[in-house]
Amino acid sequence: MxxxxxxxxxxxxxxxxxxxxxxxxxxxxxxxxxxxxxxxxxxxxxxxxxxxxxxxxxxxxxxxxxxxxxxxxxxxxxxxxxxxxxxxxxxxxxxxxxxxxxxxxxxxxxxxxxxxxxxxxxxxxxxxxxxxxxxxxxxxxxxxxxxxxxxxxxxxxxxxxxxxxxxxxxxxxxxxxxxxxxxxxxxxxxxxxxxxxxxxxxxxxxxxxATPSSSTAQNVQQLLFYVHKQHKMELCLYLLRNTIEGNILIFRRTKMGIAKLEKMLKSNGYKVNSIHGDKTQDDREDALEKFKDGSINILIATDVAARGIDINNLDAVINFDIPNISETYVHRIGRTGRAGNSGVAYSFCSADEKPYIADIHKLINTTIPVMDEHPYVLDPKAKKEVHRTPGKSKHRPGRKSEASKKNKKRWY
Structure with a gap:
């Protein structure tokens, strides 16, 4: 036609x-x-x-x-x-x-x-x-x-x-x-x-x-990295230094997360900018314009800020945080590999995000290949990550360990 x-x-x-x-x-x-x-x-x-x-x-x-x-x-x-x-x-x-x-x-x-x-x-x-x-x-x-x-x-x-x-x-x-x-x-x-x-x-x-929600872009290579939440920054830097090239769109869930990642990448000499809901319209347009004209090659965004943005020649998408809605994953990775070009989607999954990956696999009806050739591999059996306040015991207050109970001399 x-x-x-x-x-x-x-x-x-x-x-x-x-x-x-x-x-x-x-x-x-x-x-x-x-x-x-x-x-x-x-x-x-x-x-x-x-x-x-x-x-x-x-x-x-x-x-x-x-x-x-x-x-x-x-x-x-x-x-x-x-x-x-x-x-x-x-x-x-x-x-x-x-x-x-x-x-x-x-x-x-x-x-x-x-x-x-x-x-x-x-x-x-x-x-x-x-x-x-x-x-x-x-x-x-x-x-x-x-x-x-x-x-x-x-x-x-x-x-x-x-x-x-x-x-x-x-x-x-x-x-x-x-x-x-x-x-x-x-x-x-x-x-x-x-x-x-x-x-x-x-x-x-x-x-x-026109496009069933479960269809993922045909020209996009999908790769999954299991990594401890605390090591995602290091993994991102490692891949940018060794593997990922070209124009890159990185998705993060929160504005605070974006700010931390942007600061780290800038301090390592990368040309990076970001868009999220708190930025003024002028700042958002300026960041997009710089990304499109090549002044910067890394753009970090939340899903809301990036929805509908049309960027040609996007080489890679990084899912720094795995989305909790499976369709969002399809939407994100569909930004690369457009108009006959090829692209790569990298997803960083921590232990607490594994259920999201399971839902994504169900939706796209395939399993994303896991990459374990990197220095920050998460133990595949890890179910969740325990976050502790430094210097604070993981036990409830007043609880005695089994060892202390055994060693205690009883008067009776």
């Missing part, structure tokens, strides 16, 4: 051709015709499958005939709600690229930055708005945008949106839009809370399952 077979007009096809895209991906082939047929759609697809174009292209096509209708001021007709600022910026970039040869205007609004310039952009009138939930509701509260003419509402990365606590905001946004509208829901996974949301706001939706 070619893009021209999808009933897209010449100006959109010209913009696609300039990006050197020859044929639509499976998610685009299945989703675009349904969107053009004005159906509500639920699409399950991982990042990197081309899902942004799966809704951006048909939205541009449907609005194309109305692009000059509002000479006195454009009406907002398409709304895309995205959980993170980084993802919102990428979606807006796609609309700009594919809508290059149209008069359709799109913009993006998100929190963590000044609201005034965003108000000015909205005053000038836009056809398509990409927004994070909180900032969208702020702008609506201040009467800076009118959602009465929305024809298509897109909820992107719905599972992450709900994980981040946006469920009430999403429902509120849906209610602010007209009752008669098309709703498109995209999600990497379909937990019950996403299914419940879909059941309440979509009307007889068609479903597209």
């Amino acid at each position: 070619q893009f021209k077979d999808l009933q897209l007009n010449k100006s959109i096809l010209k913009a696609i051709a300039e990006q050197n895209y020859d044929a639509p991906t499976p998610v685009q082939q299945q989703t675009i015709p349904l969107v053009l047929a004005k159906k509500d759609v639920i699409t399950t697809a991982q990042t990197g499958t081309g899902k942004t174009a799966a809704f951006a292209l048909p939205i541009l096509q449907m609005l194309f005939n109305k692009q000059d209708a509002g000479k006195k001021g454009k009406k907002l007709r398409a709304l895309i709600v995205s959980p993170t600022r980084e993802l919102a910026l990428q979606i807006q970039e796609s609309f700009k690229v594919y809508g290059k040869y149209s008069n359709l205007k799109s913009t993006v609004v998100y929190g963590g930055t000044s609201i005034e310039p965003q108000k000015d952009l909205l005053k000038k009138g836009v056809d398509i708005l990409v927004a994070t939930p909180g900032r969208l509701l702020d702008l609506h509260k201040q009467d800076c945008l009118n959602l009465d003419y929305i024809e298509t509402l897109v909820l992107d990365e719905a599972d992450l949106m709900l994980d981040m606590g946006f469920i009430d905001d999403v429902r509120k946004i849906e209610r602010l839009c007209p009752q008669e509208k098309q709703v498109l829901l995209f999600s990497a996974t379909m937990p019950n809370k996403v299914v419940n949301l879909a059941n309440t706001i979509l009307n007889e939706p068609e479903t597209v399952n």
